[in-house]
Amino acid sequence: MNIGVVTFPGSNCDADARHASAITGNTVHSLWHKDASLPTGLDVIILPGGFSYGDYLRTGAIARFSPIMNEVVRFANAGGLVFGICNGFQILCEAGLLPGALIRNRNLSFVCKDVFLRVENTDSPFTNVCTAGQVLRVPVAHGEGRYTASDEVIKGLEDAGQVLYRYVTxxxxxxxxxxxxxxxxxxxxxxxxxxxxMGLMPHPERACEALLGSVDGLTVFHSLARHCNAPVA
Amino acid sequence: MKTYTASITVTLRRAILDVQGKAVENALHSLHMPGFADVRIGKHIELSIQAVDADSASSAVREACDKLLTNPVMEDYHFTLQEIAPVEAA
Structure with a gap:
C-alpha cells in the first residue's frame, strides 16, 4: 500500500506511524501540513498523534484548518482510507469527518499506559483480520481522550456498528x-x-514489534492491507 | 466603520460533566467553603472587530465562534459587544 503520514507542527508520533507503515511492507509518503495536494496513488492517510499547534484553543481545532486538511477531506469523501491516531482522532472530529468530540480525561490526568481493547466490529477496513471480541493490548498516551457526543449520536454509532474498539479488562x-x-x-x-x-485514541503504531511489548497493533495495518489486496511484510 | 470589542465566554455544555469544575468545587469544600456548588470552568476570549454596526459585528463574532472559537459538540458560548469610542483628533 501507499501510506501518507501527515506532519503538523507539534505532531510527535509521525515517525512512529511511518516506521510501523514501513515495517508492514508499505511505501511511505511524508506529507506536510502546508501541502496543497496529495501524491497520486495513496491508499491510506494517517493523521498521527501529538500536540498539533500546541493544542491551542482545543485539541485539533487549528490543525483542521491546515491546507492539507482540505485534501484529506476530499480524499475521505472520495472513499479514501483515513486513520487518525490520538491527536489525529481529535483532528478528524474537529474536521467533521467523525462524529463527537474528545475532552479532558475524567480524572484530569495525562494517562500513559497499556490498555486492553475489544474489537467490536470486524466488518471494517481497519479490523477485518480480527475476530469478533478479540482483545488487543495497545498503549494510550493522552490527556484529552474522553469521547463524548449527544445521546442520539452515541445511539446511532452503536446501532450502526460504528464503534470499532472499546476499553475492556x-x-x-x-x-x-x-x-x-x-x-x-x-x-x-x-x-x-x-x-x-477511523479515529482511535490508543496507539497501534507503538505496538507493532515484540520488542515494544505487543504486536497487536499490527492488526490495523494487516486489515488495511487485506482491504486493499496489498501484500504484507 | 466602527470598532467593537467582544467578550466571549465559552463553557462546556451543561450535559457534559465538567471534571475540572468538579475538582475545583471539591477543593473549595476542602478549604472549608461549603456553600459553593455548580462550579463551571470555561474560557474567556476578547477580540476587537471593525463593522458598520452592532448587528454586523454580532454576526461576525457568531460566525467566528461557530467556525473556530468553539466546538458545538461540547461547548456553549455567549458574548457581549461594546463599541469603542473613536479617538478625537487633537
Whole structure:
C-alpha cells in the first residue's frame, strides 16, 4: 500500500506511524501540513498523534484548518482510507469527518499506559483480520481522550456498528475501571457511516514489534492491507 | 466603520460533566467553603472587530465562534459587544 503520514507542527508520533507503515511492507509518503495536494496513488492517510499547534484553543481545532486538511477531506469523501491516531482522532472530529468530540480525561490526568481493547466490529477496513471480541493490548498516551457526543449520536454509532474498539479488562469485560479516561460507553475507536475513516485514541503504531511489548497493533495495518489486496511484510 | 470589542465566554455544555469544575468545587469544600456548588470552568476570549454596526459585528463574532472559537459538540458560548469610542483628533 501507499501510506501518507501527515506532519503538523507539534505532531510527535509521525515517525512512529511511518516506521510501523514501513515495517508492514508499505511505501511511505511524508506529507506536510502546508501541502496543497496529495501524491497520486495513496491508499491510506494517517493523521498521527501529538500536540498539533500546541493544542491551542482545543485539541485539533487549528490543525483542521491546515491546507492539507482540505485534501484529506476530499480524499475521505472520495472513499479514501483515513486513520487518525490520538491527536489525529481529535483532528478528524474537529474536521467533521467523525462524529463527537474528545475532552479532558475524567480524572484530569495525562494517562500513559497499556490498555486492553475489544474489537467490536470486524466488518471494517481497519479490523477485518480480527475476530469478533478479540482483545488487543495497545498503549494510550493522552490527556484529552474522553469521547463524548449527544445521546442520539452515541445511539446511532452503536446501532450502526460504528464503534470499532472499546476499553475492556484483559479478559474482555467492559468495566468502569478498564476505562482510562471516562469515554462514553468505554469507546476507544469509531468509524464513520461509510467506514473509510477511523479515529482511535490508543496507539497501534507503538505496538507493532515484540520488542515494544505487543504486536497487536499490527492488526490495523494487516486489515488495511487485506482491504486493499496489498501484500504484507 | 466602527470598532467593537467582544467578550466571549465559552463553557462546556451543561450535559457534559465538567471534571475540572468538579475538582475545583471539591477543593473549595476542602478549604472549608461549603456553600459553593455548580462550579463551571470555561474560557474567556476578547477580540476587537471593525463593522458598520452592532448587528454586523454580532454576526461576525457568531460566525467566528461557530467556525473556530468553539466546538458545538461540547461547548456553549455567549458574548457581549461594546463599541469603542473613536479617538478625537487633537
Amino acid at each position: 484483559p479478559e474482555g469485560q467492559q468495566t468502569d475501571d478498564a476505562n482510562p479516561n471516562g469515554s462514553l460507553n468505554n469507546i476507544a475507536g469509531v468509524t464513520n457511516t461509510a467506514r473509510n475513516v
